[in-house]
Amino acid sequence: MSQEQVYTVASDSDTAEDERSSAPFPEIAIGVDIGTSQCSLAVWNGSQVELIRNTRNQKLMKSYVTFRDESPVGGVTNQLSHEYEMLSGASVFNMKRLIGRIDTDPVVSQASKTLPFLIQTLGIGVKPFIAALVNNMWRSTTPEEVFAIYLVELKSLAQLRLKRPVRNIVLTVPAAFSRFQLTRITRACAMAGLHVLRLMPEPAAVALLYAQQQQQQNQQSLSDSGSEKIALIFNMGAGYTDVAIIATAGGVSQMKGLAGTTIGGEDLLQNTMHYLLPDMDNFFASRGVHEIKSMGVLRVATQDAIHKLSSQSKVQIDVDLGNGINISKIIDLEEFEEVNKDVFQKCGSLITRCLNDSKVKIEHIDDVILVGGCTNIPKVKNTVMSICKKTEIYSGINPLEAAVRGAALEGALAGGVTDPMGNLDLLTIQVNSHSIGIRADKDSFVPIIPRNTTMPARREVVFTTAHDHQREALIVVYEGDEEAVEKNHMLGYFKVVGIPLASRGVPEINVCMDIDASNMLRVMAAVVMPGGENPVVPPVEVRMPTADDGHGLCADVLNRSFGATMDLVTLRNKAA
Amino acid sequence: MCCSHGFISKIPTTPPPLVSRRTHFAIPSTIRLPIATGSARSFRTKSAATAVKDGGSSVSESTVMEDLSFYELLGIPETVTSVEIKQAYKQLARKYHPDVSPPGRAEEYTQRFIRVQEAYETLSDPSRRAMYDRDMAMGIHFAFSSRNHSRNDENMVKSEWRGQWQSQLSGLRRRSMHKESGKNSSWAARMRKQREECSS
Known part of the structure; x- marks a missing residue:
């Protein structure tokens, strides 16, 4: 079958869609929203999204895993006799806050003081030691393991309900997640035998649901589906807060801005x-x-x-x-x-930042969508509404189910399902929530793909050497939005070698980055000499992140070992 | 879906026809320009319509895409309003976003979408659009032919990214030699740079 068949798609959209529905597609992926405190599952049932309930008829299940002598149990199947049971030291929860973080992270050190299970921090930039109390003894585990155990329970629940094997999932993640955290989550899914079709920022999932609702409304009212609506999504759960600004028309939600932070x-x-x-x-x-x-x-x-x-x-x-x-x-x-003044202030500044980034004026916002358990808090609600100068909250969305419903829609879309009613003629065009760049110009972070760039994306910046006769350059890739490079998250590093002997500022080191549709980041670097046509040595291509848990330490060691000897400066700065 | 706005269907190249001479032109010919995607070559003076005619016999669709102006890429006349630009963009996104690509063609759709995005970002910003229009009126175009590259690309293996990138680099190189003139680097890249300089 053929290549042929795949290639003969006509330019006409209708036939292209037929092609899509008739091609052999994988199963419909289920949508999973694992929150810091609660979790839910949903799936496209052929005509709409349906939430999957556990054996106790719950749509929202607590996110925790209790370790015991026998096999551990999670909140999907386990029935707590009382909430204290979850707080006995034997249960590990808040794993979404802890996954992929090192022990110098304030989130980890805060957690180590307030959570009943053991989180040991040494404050040296490595993974914290996490353990659960089993038979009066601390037994070690990891956030990935806890996630995986939990996901295994979710998987068997889904298989029981759907009466078929489940392998593919679409998982929602906070916008604040670093790429390193995303790899940890993917790893946890793999441990549970699940394939992640998409890791979707929570607001992107909500945007998809909103796009569907707008589309359906337009069909009902026969109004002009071309008219665009601007919505602000504010999502505050137990662990994270996200803000997104979306422009929606004709089933397409285009993200204008996305911002996230670890507060909740x-x-x-x-x-x-x-x-x-x-x-x-x-x-x-x-x-x-x-x-x-x-x-x-x-x-x-x-x-x-x-x-x-x-x-x-x-x-x-x-x-x-x-x-x-x-x-x-x-x-x-x-x-x-008053006690939580800082938290509410951070919510406000996150919204303001996102509005500024997206260049959307407050008066152009049509709908304010509140998602997540914390949006029930009066101060949170008021903060959002007063910044947006709105009195009414968008009412069509259940704040606790919106993300998982959107993820289930994406699961159907990614599986190539089409709907005769047009309920799946949807698309969210996403942006990246953190800038990605390299260390250059001494200790500065030079973004190559700035935050809020539409994905997929590809960008390039030309650098040059910092020293005369510099033969090698160290490309250290960071993700984040801080000017001081060490405050960002190191994703990996590699060396460009074989730079011809030349004065500083002469050789050109092209650093190109791209992010594809599945959010895969690729970093490429090549050396070109003025007047030359081709790279002087074979270019380097690296998929990131490559750095592991100890990335903080790693940056220090690189700095200690090489200092500025392999530094780069941007060519623009040189000219200035 | 609302995919039948009149102005879209009038332009013969929109949607840019998919590759039908499948054995001859490998998908990655669209991936040739990872740097400053696509935008650059839009200044070529050759009209889209002519390109399509040639395309019938020997020019790959992707080459055609590279020859298109941003307007042609979005399938809109140069007189359109910003609302129409947005509509055209969303329709093309709906068609060519890699999320909705048929199996096995995500990469091709990715390249295509990145081009559409670049065109949209330029034309939807009034000041950038004005500059683009001015440059286009002045007939600024590339000193080298992208065609030569595409011919070389024919025997390229699908996933040979590195090779592609090398050839692009040489293109880049040639462009950066003329950097001072400011005419030969990607238009969008230049604009980005200018904005960076302004903001820094």
């Missing part, structure tokens, strides 16, 4: 716990069985209080932490908002 309900919880028990870090430091228990008690009480503060103006907290320590306090909404 977990930060509100940790801040409030610290407020209730200022000496908390010392109090829980020894991590004995008693401390773990009190930590659990405090956590549950704080969580309840925060939930209540979404609908009432004050809440009474009474907890007995044992050893004569009692907390009895009334917290009102104002106090709560």
Whole structure:
């Protein structure tokens, strides 16, 4: 079958679509949204998206894995007798916050002080040591392993419900995830025997769902589907917050801006716990069985209080932490908002940044879409709405299901499914959420593909040598948006050798990067001499990221070993 | 889908016809220009219509694409409004985004989409569009022929990226020799650079 057949697609769109539906396609991928606190599954059932419920009829399942003597169990199948059970030290949760982070990351060190299981940090730029309490002994695990165990449960649930083998998934991820975190997630899926068809930023999934709704509305009202609507998506869950600006018309959602950060309900919880028990870090430091228990008690009480503060103006907290320590306090909404001022401020500045990046004016926003559990918090809602100068929230979307529904739509699209009703004539055109560039001009980060570039993308910048007779150049690739290079995330490095003897500033080192449709990043570098036509040595092509967990250390070692001897400067700067 | 706006179908090259002389022209001929994609060659003076006519016998579709102006690439006349540009872009995206590509052709669609994107980004920004129009009116074009490259590319193996890139580099090289004149580097790349310089 043929090549032939594939190639004879006519230029006409209708036949191209027929071609797509008749070609042998893989199974329909299921949509998976593993949140920091909750998880859900959905699939395109042939005419619409359907959420898959577990055996306890839940659509939203808690994200945790409990380690025991026998095999571990996760929140998909396990029934908690009480929330304290999840906080006994035997369960590992918040893995989405922890995956792919090193022990110098503030997110990790915060977590190590407030979570009941063990997160040991040495603060040297390596993977933290994570362990669960099994039979009164700390047994080590990794966020990837916890993810994989959880995914195995999800996989068997999906297979049970769909009565077929499930291999392909579309997984939603926060916009803030680094490429390194994405590789860790992909690895966890592989460990669970799942193939990731797409890792989709959560707002992109929501955008797809929104595009479908707009399309359906237009069909019903027979209005002009060409008219474009601008929407702002604000997604705040337990672990991460994303903002996206999308322009939607005719089933196509084009992302204008995407921004994400690691703040969420977990930060509100940790801040409030610290407020209730200022000496908390010392109090829980020894991590004995008693401390773990009190930590659990405090956590549950704080969580309840925060939930209540979404609908009432004050809440009474009474907890007995044992050893004569009692907390009895009334917290009102104002106090709560003051304690978490920073978090709300960060939400606001993320929105502002995204608006600026996307060059969309506030008055052009048609819809504000709120997604994620934290958007129920009055202060969060008000922050978003007041920046957007809107009074009404877009109502067509369930904030807790939007991402997984979008992922299921993408699962159907990626599987080549078409819908006679036109419900799958959809597309999201995505942008990358972090700039990707290299270290050059001393210790600066020089972006090659700037953030918010439409993907797939390909960009190139020409550099030159920093020293006379420099024969080698070190290309160190970073992802991030900080000017100081070391504050960004190192993705990998390689050396360009064979630069001909020349004065500094003469040889040209072309560094080209591309990101393909599946978000694969490729970095290429070649040396060309003025007047020459071809690269003087074979160019280098590297798929990134290549750096592993110790990338922080690695950058230090590179710096110590080579200093500035293999530095590059941008050619533009040279000319200036 | 709303894929039948009149102005789209009028232009014979839109959608750019898919490769039908399949054995002869390997997919990657569209991937020839990873750097400053596609945009550059749009300045060639040869009209799209002529190119298509040649195309019937010996010119690959991808070469045609490279010869197209941004307007031709989007299948719109030069007089269109920004709303129409957006509509045309979204329709082409709907067709050529790699997410909707038939199996095995994601790479080809990726190249195509990147070109469409470049055209859209230029034409949808009024000041960049004005500059592009001015440059086009002045007939700025490349000093070297992309055709030569495409001929060499015919016997290139599908996934031979490196080889392609090398040949592009030599093209680049030639362009950068004329950097001072500012006329021979990719138009979009130059614009990007100018903007960077302004903002830095």
